Amino acid sequence: MIGKLFCGNHSPFVIFLVIYGILDAGRTVKINRLQVPEVAQLGDPLVLDCDYTVEESLVDGLVVKWFFNEKPTPIYQWIPNKRPQELGIMKGRLNLNYSASEDRNSVHRALHIIQPGTDLSGNYTCMVSTFRGEDVKTKRMLVLVPEKTLELRQEHVGEKVFQVMCYAEGVFPRPSMTLHIGQSEVNNSKVEVCEKNGLYDIKAVAQIPSLETPEEFSCELHIPQANYTVRKEAIYYPVYDDGALFAPLSLLGNLLVLILHLIS
Numbered sequence: 001m002i003g004k005l006f007c008g009n010h011s012p013f014v015i016f017l018v019i020y021g022i023l024d025a026g027r028t029v030k031i032n033r034l035q036v037p038e039v040a041q042l043g044d045p046l047v048l049d050c051d052y053t054v055e056e057s058l059v060d061g062l063v064v065k066w067f068f069n070e071k072p073t074p075i076y077q078w079i080p081n082k083r084p085q086e087l088g089i090m091k092g093r094l095n096l097n098y099s100a101s102e103d104r105n106s107v108h109r110a111l112h113i114i115q116p117g118t119d120l121s122g123n124y125t126c127m128v129s130t131f132r133g134e135d136v137k138t139k140r141m142l143v144l145v146p147e148k149t150l151e152l153r154q155e156h157v158g159e160k161v162f163q164v165m166c167y168a169e170g171v172f173p174r175p176s177m178t179l180h181i182g183q184s185e186v187n188n189s190k191v192e193v194c195e196k197n198g199l200y201d202i203k204a205v206a207q208i209p210s211l212e213t214p215e216e217f218s219c220e221l222h223i224p225q226a227n228y229t230v231r232k233e234a235i236y237y238p239v240y241d242d243g244a245l246f247a248p249l250s251l252l253g254n255l256l257v258l259i260l261h262l263i264s
Contacts, residue, residue, distance in 0.1 A: 028058040028132040036124050036139035039226045040116050041146075042172070048111040049100055050126035052135065056105070061131035064109050066090075069122040078108040089119065116143050118172045118198055144226045145172035145199060152219045152232040160210040166219030166232065169201040173225055177204040180218045211238040 035049040054062060059080070066076040068089055076094065078084040081104075086094045090111070098112035109128075113120065125138040148170035157163045164186075166179060174193060179186040189206035204219065218233045 028130055029054045029062075029128050029135045031126060031128060031135045031137045034124075034126055034137040034139050036141050038140070038142065039228075040120075040141055040143050042117065042143055043115050045095075046113050046116060047098070047100070048113065048124055048126075048141070050109050050128065050137070051100075052106065052109065052126075052128045054105055054128070054130060058130055058132050059105055061129070062105060063129050064106075065127045065129075066111055067125040067127065068120075070125070074127075076111055080105055080107075084108045093120075118143050118145060121173070142173065142225055144223065144228060145170065146228070147171050147175075147221060147230065150219070150221060150230060150232050152217065152234050154217075154234075154236060157207065161207055162210065163205060163207050164217055166204045166221075167202070168221050169199075171200045171202065171221070171223065172198065173223060174200050175202050176222045176224070177202050178220050178222070179204050179206050180220065181208070181215055211236060213238065 029052060031050060031052045033049075033051040035047070035051070037046060037048075040046050048066070050064065050066070052064075062080055064076075064078045065074040067073075068075045071088075073088055075088045075090040076084065076086055084094075084096045086092070086096060090113075093114055093116075095112040095114055096108075098110060099107050100110035101107050109126075111124075121141060121143045123138055123140050125136060127134060127136045129135075147168040150166070150168045152164070152166045154162055154164050164179060166177060168175070168177070174195075177191055179189045186206045186208070189204045191202065191204045193200055193202045195201075202221070214235055214237045216233060216235050218231055221230045222228070
């Protein structure tokens with residue numbers, strides 16, 4: 001069949017698929033599904049599972065290994081009838097008693113991570129091998145750390161000018177931030193990001209002309225890798241009291257200020 005295939009007018013990709021199908025049909029090991037979450041939360045236990053099939057008569061030499069970020073040394077290894085081993089970056093971070101299956105040939109195939117940290121963001125590779133063959137699959141995981149705080153505030157900085165500032169701390173991975181007035185982004189905002197102990201603090205600042213009517217201001221914190229966005233909103237009102245241009249008061253509070261101003 002292969003001889004006839006090469007004699008015909010076929011693309012290299014078609015030839016590859018046919019040869020791969022022939023080889024795959026004779027596999028003794030096949031990874032059916034590699035379950036690695038795209039995004040995990042800091043500190044929340046999670047399971048990375050490597051669901052595979054191996055022929056019962058061909059399990060000699062069966063070994064399950066997990067690798068991290070393409071490094072040649074495994075972070076986990078299990079041989080049936082032996083205790084699993086946690087290695088490298090996973091040392092002391094796994095529940096080695098976790099069972100992913102009742103099948104004796106796959107019971108300890110998975111990683112049960114007790115407390116994932118940001119250093120565990122990366123590519124995870126599962127390799128299942130026997131004396132007769134092997135299969136390998138890789139997926140990426142990001143450990144997300146949501147913001148500890150997100151604040152939006154303003155202050156008067158000069159005649160007919162005020163400053164809006166948004167601040168967030170304790171975020172991972174590196175975030176971005178935008179300021180908005182209504183539906184429009186503030187184009188002249190200055191954004192600063194600094195790293196502290198592996199986490200990020202971020203601040204966006206913009207100077208805005210005085211308000212003539214109430215305006216809705218908002219701040220958005222973005223972590224594109226995790227498809228994560230959080231928003232903080234506030235309505236600021238123009239105020240003509242002792243030279244102050246506005247204050248982040250509720251509508252009722254602002255009316256009281258105006259009434260006091262009129263009767264004074």
